[in-house]
Each structure stands twice: as C-alpha cells, then as structure tokens.
Amino acid sequence: MLLNAVIPALLVLVISVVFLLDVEFDLNLYRFGLKPRDVDGLWGIFTMPFIHGSFEHLFNNMTALFVLTWCLFYFYHDLALRILLWTFIMSGIWVWISARGTYHIGASAIVYGLVTFLFFSGIFRRYYRLMAISFLVVFLYGSLIWGILPIKPGISWEGHLWGSMAGLILAVVYRKQGPQRPVYEWDDEDDEDNEEEPPRIGHPQNVHNTGQVSVRYTLKEKK
Numbered sequence: 375m376l377l378n379a380v381i382p383a384l385l386v387l388v389i390s391v392v393f394l395l396d397v398e399f400d401l402n403l404y405r406f407g408l409k410p411r412d413v414d415g416l417w418g419i420f421t422m423p424f425i426h427g428s429f430e431h432l433f434n435n436m437t438a439l440f441v442l443t444w445c446l447f448y449f450y451h452d453l454a455l456r457i458l459l460w461t462f463i464m465s466g467i468w469v470w471i472s473a474r475g476t477y478h479i480g481a482s483a484i485v486y487g488l489v490t491f492l493f494f495s496g497i498f499r500r501y502y503r504l505m506a507i508s509f510l511v512v513f514l515y516g517s518l519i520w521g522i523l524p525i526k527p528g529i530s531w532e533g534h535l536w537g538s539m540a541g542l543i544l545a546v547v548y549r550k551q552g553p554q555r556p557v558y559e560w561d562d563e564d565d566e567d568n569e570e571e572p573p574r575i576g577h578p579q580n581v582h583n584t585g586q587v588s589v590r591y592t593l594k595e596k597k
Contacts, residue, residue, distance in 0.1 A: 378451065382443035386436045389481060392424045393432050407477035410470050415477075419466030422533075423481035435481045438515060442488035445507055450495070453552040457544055461487035464540040465533060473532035480530065483537035486522070489515050490541030498545060501555035 396403045403425045408418025426432040447454040465483040489511055496508030521534040 378447040379444050381447060381454075382440045385443060386440050389424050389426070389439075390432065390436060393426050396425070404477050404479055407479035408466060408469055408473075409477055410473040410475055412475075416470060418478065419463065419470060422466060422469075422479055423462065423484055425479040426481075427479060431480060435485055438485045439481055439488075441514070442485060442492065442511075445492055445511075446488055449492075449504060449507060450552050453548055457488075457491055457548070458484070460544055461491070461537065461540045464543070465537040468536035468539070469530070469533050472536075473530065478530045478533055480533070482521070482530065483533035483540075485515075486518060486534045486537035487541035487544075489518060490538045491545050492541075494542055494545035495549065498549040499553070499555055501553065504553060 392403070395401065404427065406417060406421045407415075407425050408422040409415025426435065443454075443458065446457060450457065461484055465487055469478055469483065492511045493508045496504035496506070499505075518534070521529065522531055522538055524531045
C-alpha cells in the first residue's frame with residue numbers, strides 16, 4: 375500500500391517545489407504555461423500541470439491529485455502509468471487546439487481526467503471493489519462537474535472538460551485490461567458424488583414414507 379503512494383507523493387512534491395521556487399524568486403512561470411495555437415505554447419502541454427497561480431490553486435489541486443493518483447496506482451497498478459501519461463498528453467493537446475488564447479496552468483486537467491477514469495472504469499468493469507471507488511469518487515469530487523462549464527472567469531474550464539473526456543475515453547479503451555470482476559467456478563463434485571445411480575434391471579426399488587422421512591432401499595437378487 376505504501377509503495378503505491380510513492381509516485382503520487384513525488385508528483386505532488388515536485389509540483390509544490392516548483393510553485394515555491396516561483397513565489398520565492400518571482401520567476402513568473404505562468405509564461406511557460408500552455409498557450410493554445412501558439413507554437414511556443416506547445417511546451418505547455420508538458421509544463422502546464424507543474425505551474426500554479428496561488429496557494430489556494432495549488433492546495434486544491436494537490437490534495438485531489440494525491441488521493442486520486444494513489445487510488446489509480448493501488449487499484450489499477452499495471453495501468454496506472456499509462457493512464458496518467460495519456461491523461462496528461464491527451465488533455466494538453468486538446469486544450470492547445472481548442473481553448474481560449476491565454477495561458478492555461480495547473481494540474482486540474484489531470485485531476486478531472488482521473489476522476490472520470492476512476493468513476494467510469496469501475497462502472498464498466500462491474501466489479502464491486504472498483505464500483506465502490508466509483509461511488510467514493512462521486513461522493514468526494516462529484517461537485518467538480520460544474521468546473522467543465524464556462525461559469526467562473528479565470529478558470530480553465532477547457533482543461534477540465536478535455537481532462538474529463540480523456541478519462542472517459544481511457545476508461546473505455548482499457549476496460550478489458552487490468553483488474554476484472556472475478557468469475558467463480560462452482561465445484562459440482564459434491565453434487566456428482568451424491569447423485570444416485572439409476573436403477574438397474576433386476577434390482578427393484580421400494581420407497582416407504584414414514585411421516586416426514588423417506589427411506590429408500592434396493593433389493594438385490596441372490597446369485
């Protein structure tokens with residue numbers, strides 16, 4: 375369990391250190407965020423999740439990112455890195471193609487992608503353990519759905535929207551990989567052992583009912 379928290383912890387640590395350096399030395403790292411349809415802004419596909427504009431922005435993203443990434447690595451260990459990287463890349467590319475022409479920063483696209491993946495993946499697999507995670511994600515982060523709408527100015531709702539789409543697509547593509555609902559094969563040997571042989575010729579069978587008890591015996595001919 376602790377090993378599954380290593381990568382989430384490292385990811386949160388790196389993002390937090392980048393933010394603290396930005397604040398301490400006034401680096402204005404937002405300039406390295408994702409700027410749509412700008413060739414120089416292509417770097418933002420890879421740098422956007424590591425740049426945040428305020429302590430509140432950082433805290434909200436890091437708490438959710440740690441919890442969701444831990445769930446991803448714990449329950450989808452073999453797929454976790456692929457899901458994380460594809461969410462990273464797919465959401466970034468789509469934001470670069472379609473979003474407003476301003477700098478987009480923050481790890482919220484990944485957060486939305488993980489929320490969507492964990493929710494739909496559990497539903498698609500119909501495995502009670504993973505479905506429990508689906509409902510937990512809805513309970514903890516269901517209110518994030520409003521973030522995909524252009525309600526609040528200054529919020530990259532495009533990143534939220536495309537992160538969510540990436541998570542849904544990945545849940546569909548990888549639905550038959552990774553953990554699956556167990557298939558139980560019931561052992562019928564006991565039933566077969568208890569199954570009575572059909573009556574043989576020359577071996578008449580009689581049944582006497584004594585109240586609620588049925589007594590069955592077979593008469594065998596003497597040789």
